Structure formats: C-alpha cells, structure tokens
Amino acid sequence: MSVPTSESTSESTSAATAARPPERPAAAPRARASALRTLATAQRVLSQLRHDPRTIGLLIVVPCVLLILLKYVFDAEPRIFDHSGAPLLGIFPLTVMFLVTSVATLRERSSGTLERLLTMPLGKLDLLLGYAFAFGALALVQAAVAFGLTLGPLGLHVSGPTWLLFAVALADGLLGTALGLFVSAFAATEFQAVQFLPAFILPQFLLCGLFTPRGDMQPVLRWISDVMPLSYAVDAMNRLTARPGVDGLVVRDLIVIVGITLVSLALGAVTLRRRTA
C-alpha cells in the first residue's frame, strides 16, 4: 500500500504547530474586524429587505390596519381598545420579527449561503448580531409608526415615558428575532417555518394576559404563562400604559425579555454548525 503522503505531512505539521505559538492577531484588531463583519451582515440583511419593498410595506402597514380595526370593531366599548391596544403594541413586533427572521434564516440555510459563510472567517456571533441589528432597526421603525398611530389618531393614553415604550418594543422585536433564529433550525421547509408561528406564538398569545388577566387563570396555566416570553412583553406594555414614571416592574420585565433574548441567541448559535452530515 503506497504512500499516504498526507499522513506524514500532517504529522510533521502538527508537531510543528505545537512548537510554534498560535498565529492569532491581537485582540483589538480582531474585535474591530468582528464589528465590521457584524455591520456588513446587518447592511446585507437590510439591502435584501430594500429589494423587497412589499415585505417592508406589509411589515409596517399590517399592524396599523389591525390596530385601526380593533379600535373601530369595539367602537361601542372604547374600554376594550384602551385595554388591549397596549399589549398589541408589544405583541406585534415580537410576532412579526419572529416570522420574518425564521423565514430569512431558513432561506439562508437552504440556499447554501449559510454554509458558504461558515467556511469564511465569519463568527457565528457576527452573523447573529448582524441579523439582530438589521431586524432591530426594522422593529424600531415599525414601532414608531404603530405608536404614532395608536397614541395619536387612535387616542390610546399611555402614562409612562415614550422612550421606555420604544425600549420595550425594541426588546420585543429582538426577542422575536432571537426566537425565530433558534426555531428556524427545526424547520426543514418554509411551510414548516410558517407553521411554527401558530405552534409557537399562538399558545403564548392565549396565555399572555390579553384575553384574561394572568392572575385569574388556572394555576397550571398561570405557571405556564409565567415562563412564556410573550407574557413579559404584554405585562411591560400594560404597566407602561397604567402608571407614570419608570416603574421598577417594567424594568424587571425588560430584563426578563433581554435575558430570554440572549438565551435564545446562544441556543441559535449552537444550531449553526460548521460541519454537517
């Protein structure tokens, strides 16, 4: 059996590598390179959206149309809009970003571009943060339009500070993005990815306190709702409409939302494999 030259080569190389210090650039240029890749990724995702103006239109117009519908369907009982308008301002960014991200990531996986990126010097975090920046920006635009409409012409009264309202909407959008990134790993087709919306978000929708206060639910359901991310999105919005100033509980809700976002980003990173079967 002749000459597996590669074996001798690789053995000698590994010996050589052990003797030599690892070739790593210094920490600061590395962090800078990583930041540039993250920004390039965010810019690329936004360019993709820019080429698809209809999707942007749908993302921004549909929540507004739904809010207007809600207002006028319950025209006779304005209390209902006052009660459910604010939770919806938290639910829309989460739901929409979840859907957009899970489809975008699935496309990235199925088109082979994810595999290409992972053969390049792109960190998984660079990719995930790039998506988070791009969709976070989109979530802010969507929130700005929806807030403008709801607090202005539709006359919803919010006692808390507006910036905190934006902070919660942004956190909800990012949470949706992070959950979408994670969940898309379990979808093999776009049909499946779309089905994850009713499977993953609708139960939370029922349990988040929009229809019945969470405190009035069966204990088991209440416990479940306590661990559902959407509950905190809705709680934060409810507290913001009810109380003036910066409420400590809103901050706690915000921390929970950010925490779940980070956990799902980490889980999402685990699903990005450089080697596949």
Place this chain on the structure above:
Amino acid sequence: MVRGGRAVLDGLSLDIARGSVTGLLGPSGCGKTTLMRSIVGVQKTAGGRVTVLGRPAGDARLRRRVGYVTQAPSVYSDLTVAENLRYFAAVLGVPRADAERVAAQVGLRGRERDVVGRLSGGQHARVSLAAALLGEPELLVLDEPTVGLDPVLRRELWDLFHRLAGAGATLLISSHVMDEATRCDHLLLMRDGAIIADDTPAALLARTGAREIEQAFLALVEEDQRPDTATGTGTSAGVSGSDRSEPAKEASR
C-alpha cells in the same frame, strides 16, 4: 466516513499537488461532493484525516485560504451581483475593489447592478464562483462549476482556472462530463466512493490504450480489482505543499 447511514469514501487516500488543476471525475452519486466537502471541512467525518495546506481541514486559519463553490449556486438571489460580492468581500476582510476584479474574472462586468435572481442560470453560477475567488484563495474547490454553460464560456472559465493555477493556486474541480478531463493537469477518477485512478490524462490514456478518457474510465472499471473495503474506515486526503512525489493510491487499512 459514513454518510446517510452508508459508508462512503471508505479507505481512500489521495494527495493533490499545489499549483495544479486537478479534475475529480466520476458518475453522479460516486462521492465527489462528499470528498470535496471533507476537504473544505464542512463534512462531518467518522474517521480519517484530511490535511489541507498543512492544517486539518476546516481549521479556522484556513477559512481565508480556501474557496469553495457548491454545486447549487450559494449567493443571495435577492441582492445584486455587486452587493453579493461586496458583502462576501467584507466578511473575508478583503478590499471592496476585489469585488470588481472577480466580477470581471468570471465575465460579469457590466452586470454588477443586476439582481442575481433575474440572471440566467449560468450567470447565477458564475456569481457564486466569483465569490469564491475573492481574496485570491490558495485552494479552490469547485463542485461542477461549468455545468450548463455554453462552450465558449466553458473554455473561458477553464482558461481562467489555468491562469489561477499558473499564479500558484491549487484547483480541485469536479465534473461528471468526461470531455472536461483533458483540460486538467491531473485526474482523479472516482467510482462508488473509491479513487480508481490518479494520474495525468496522457498517462491514463497510455496505460489503458484508450483514445478518450471515457473509454479509459470504462477500462479501469473493468480492471478494478478493489479488495473488499468493509473493514477499513481510514480516509485520508491531503492538499499538500511539495511536489507530488508519487501518486497515492487507495490504501485500505
């Protein structure tokens, strides 16, 4: 190596010399893509060793030095040619001007502002190839890069491949079209996960007495008395530095 519950590339050993164009030929399903994925380091392997440019395949330090083109074009079809290339250039950390250079190299100058999804299949594939040329990688692994292209364009691309090899790059190019074999410096003929020949096109023809590579392939299949490889799992492949001293043959262990 086991893939899909089936052992493929079992007891296979090969070496690819630098600065050459090596053709990987064989019928579809024979393991060409799996072998290429192993060299790029995106294939989960169940054993064996793949050394690329002196490092284990998939090593982080190789990510700038190896370019890979998958069979299906892997670029963003909803972006323009320039947007795609500039993004991949940014990820690789190479200057933006490199995007224009590679677009010209694959004959896409003037189409930079077109959205990739609206290009023809052949142009789409060339965008994917251009992305792999960014940063002048030392090793290019190209999985059927010329499928579906017209003959003029195919010749241009093969000329490009030879220019790249002349500049010191190593190219491993798969094809199931046997007539592309003569354009390679070196050939690896593959069948059922095994390399059945590893030689220059001229030497293969001389050895089998055939006039065309296709006939040589058939002759080799007939004479192939490969022992039963069910016992071995060792797979090793190397894209090594030095000159090829001797062609490595199947080594079952």
